[in-house]
Amino acid sequence: MLSPTDDPTISPGAALLDRVRILLDLPPVRPALDTHATVPLPSRLATAEIAWASVASAMLAAGLSPTVIDPHRVATAYRSDRVLAIDGVAPPVWSPYSGFWRTTDGWVRTHGNYPHHAAALRTALGLQDDADADADAVHAALEERTTADAVAAITRLGGLAVAVSAEDPAADRALRAAPLLEVRHIATSARRHPHHSRATAPQDDRLPLAGMRVLDLTRVIAGPVCTRTLALLGADVLRIDPPHLPEPEWQHLDTGHGKRSALLDARTERMHELLAAADAVVLGYRPAALDRLGLHPVVLAERYPNLVVAQLSAWGVDHPDRAGFDSLVQAASGIALIESPDGDRPGTLPAQALDHSAGYLLAAAVTTLLQRRMREGGSWYTGTSLRRIAAELLGMPRDREPQGEVEFDIRPHLARFDVDGTALVTSRPAMTGLEFDAPHPWGSDQPSW
Template identity: 75%
Template sequence: MPASADFRPVVPPHDEASGNGDAGAALLDGVRRELGIDRGSTVLPPPPTVPLPSRLATGALAWASVSAAVLAAGCSPVSLDPARVAIAYRSDRVLTIDGDAPPVWSPYSGFWETTDGWVRTHGNYPHHAAALRAGLHLREDADPAAVRVALAERRTASAVSDITSAGGLAVPVAVERPAVDRALRERPLLEVSRVDEESASHPRRSELTATSPGSLPLSGMRVLDLTRVIAGPVCTRTLALLGADVLRIDPPHLPEPAWQHLDTGHGKRSAILDARSARLQVLLAEADAVVLGYRPAALDRLGLHPELLARRHPGLIVAQLSAWGTESPDLAGFDSLVQAESGISRIESAEGGRPGALPAQALDHSAGYLLAAAVTTLLRRRSREGGSRIVRTSLRRVAAELLGMPRRGDPAAEVDFDVRPHLARFDVDGSALVTARPALPGFEFRAPHPWGSDQPVW
């Protein structure tokens, strides 16, 4: 029998809607312990219900992740607006440029049925779309119908092999593997390590001091942003929101889709630079933190291995984010692929047939806020103790966390509310941009710079 006929919502014995709030509080406490965040005398009320309806505890994950960033900044999450958090996690749905909603998904990205199951593909970047067509032996002008026919003739393993061998992105829509997730949860969600530095002498780095009224928590901090897509840019966007000087660097040969940059580029400068250039090393030497979002193997090839950077640049905070973790250094991935491979897509299947998805790219957004919490905390710790530190997490590790939280038999109904109070408006190089406002209470975004419009200098 085809695997696609076996889809059933997976509901563990601890299924209870009310458990989601408790799970969110437990997750936040776990993150606080891992990072050593002191919430002071703040007594948090029960977490509100964030309107991100799903079988899994997506809303609780979102609340805990944003709250961690708020606590790390020295603020209180008591005033978190659950609707604001939901809109921030679904920011691509409210984004408009000159009044138009941009096409977010490529027609080559999605679920496709095979002879024995389903695969999930990702073709949003042109080179990934071209590789998918090459792997399936399709013409350059192939439409989604041609992709559907080509995949319907293949077994799942063959389809994934054909596409990935050509450099494309595809994973099987797999069943949940509780033992794998338990093993992942035995490791920290945010894995922090201190690195011995090569030299005690280094350029004086800025130190965080107690914030004065009107100042931002990360004022004076320089953050180099070497990330793409959503999770890493959400992290660095949050650091910019908290006052850091964030400089995003992109390679000359790989333009970022305009909508994607504008959705997560708030408050950052954007420059084009070859990562192998001497200029990048100068930027690293003068940075307080660097956020890495490329595959671990690609970082090694570019001479950007986290341990190497931390040793070479004393006092540097290095944050590494990947899709699958350092155990799969050559494997590229995105939120949608991790959802499919980890079993989330089967759990969220509406009727046990076609695979489903979370109500937002919640693995991406949560990883971004959690990593921002870690960088903020480590910058504060460096001011007290000195030293270089590395923090790591992955979308797959976040997925394991979500899969271990209470779930419900059926998702709650969508909640209608007025989104207008949760929107920000900017003029970016003559274009009218509407985006989601920050999930963090009390802060407001600055406008994104046009992609590649700045010089690679501090």
């Protein structure tokens, strides 16, 4: 290890779990957990450690012991897109417009999985008349541009691209000076009476959120992993998507377990009726977009007292207009160059670990705050960002070279469902001892509790 922890007898994952435990005022692990089995997610950075600590945090918040975590189960869950099968076929999870591209002076990373982002990329590169433009066409267009010109052209039209950059230790230290999870009480001028289910103790000790209503306004892995975890812990989770922005089927089926799914314009009165009856709302849209929709966390807490508001963003609330995904944050934060396979080409973490870790950590905070609200009342806010998770990972111990891949039998870690006639194979929960309910087809439910 290049950066040993202060106490070499305590694993980095156990040290991170203890920090999250103190932050959320959770009880200590009994017996004390200084080491743990290694999660097989090999990389130079401490991907295995942050994955274990994130899942362990969610378990501890739920009153479950992290000592029972199966490291193979965690690795499978973090790489769920690799084991996903729909009617026996592994879906293509990356668009030809998503990837690393060499420029005249470096590299850029693009993300074009959504059709509107792909269209913006094609237009920026002069490929707008070719809806079937392939990766070779993108490569040819980008290799003639500077990194700055390429990023500016693509983002100006609403596409997604970042420069592949070296890590900035000073910037990461500044980010780590703020808590990994922001937690605060939001004072409100009014009170509302909880609906009856909030006062009902769960019948199953493993389901501490039974009876809780969670409104899910998230997309793309991190937020859906958070709300999938809340559903796993017994919450009634209702995901709402805008009718004009379809979700890729594979992406929804990979993270939609145990949730209902409905389509609704967020600006309608019906949305506010849902919020008025919710215990928590999880927000995953850009902060500026939330402001335009009247869904700023402070506004929600004031309008709906006793609400727990959780917020996820790619870059943090200090960058309200900037859209992003795990792959883009890896590239911009320095992770891609650290994980280079050859010292030239950018690389990636062995999983979309920023997304998954953010999801489990935020689920831990929401679980804790829902229980705290039961005792203390009031509205509560919690939030984090993929960039903050990246800064945490970059501050953890790292290896000079990644360990080799570990072969293990994934079959015990797979779940099978019938989703409206579709045969679905996905990963089982990373949280040992619990099992998912099947996802509902996207948009198939009514927007009601």
